[in-house]
Amino acid sequence: MTRGGPPVRVGVLASGRGSNLQAILDATRDPDFPARVVVVISDREEARALERAAARGVPAVHLNSKDYADRDRYDRAIVGVLAEHRVDLVCLAGFMRILGPGLVHAFAGRIMNIHPALLPAFPGLAAQRQALEYGVKITGATVHFVDEGVDTGPIILQAGVPVRPEDTEETLSERILVEEHSLYPRAIRLFAEGRLRIAGRRVLVEATP
């Protein structure tokens, strides 16, 4: 099938392992996928995510927050790199720094994050451990738009994952990660197809035109 318009240009922000980045890169190998990763930015020089980007010939940029006087200046450096690469959509994939209002507004409605729980349950850090400690029977993964709060933005897609009695944080995280890897590319595709509409707290998924 031929597609409408040029591919959406995605910038990925990642701090660590980069398995979600890898899932996105793998999805974009399909020439029919309507988006391309054009830059990967990390706050950590040793992030595996930067190696994964470089291995695919995608520009990999390390921005050290210690080189900037405050959060706003650091965020402005991120915006600069995103703008330089003409990024349309920003995807946080294990990015461990909170985005300040300047960055959020510069890309309003065009920043996504993936969280390893069914939001609004278990926001913040160590969501899988929080779910185990609470004793829920079902947790999961959420892709949401990013707003000025932490893990509070409008929800795009969710997938449920059972908690097993024998689970540890590691086994549960692994089961959730499988869902994350299919969820994130689906959300990016919907965005790139122009099918996501934010209506207050709700994200409406429109039919294929």
Ligand code: DQB
């Ligand atoms: C995260 C949720 C929480 C943290 C990091 C990532 C966290 O508490 N880190 C320690 C503090 C680091 C710092 O001070 O920078 N999930 N930005 C906005 N909204 C979000 C989500 C994540 C990252 C940045 C969001 C985010 O929902 N504005 C990923």
Ligand code: GRF
């Ligand atoms: C994932 O569990 C994601 O939900 C969370 O951070 C982790 C990142 O893993 N935001 P990876 O770096 O994509 O492998």
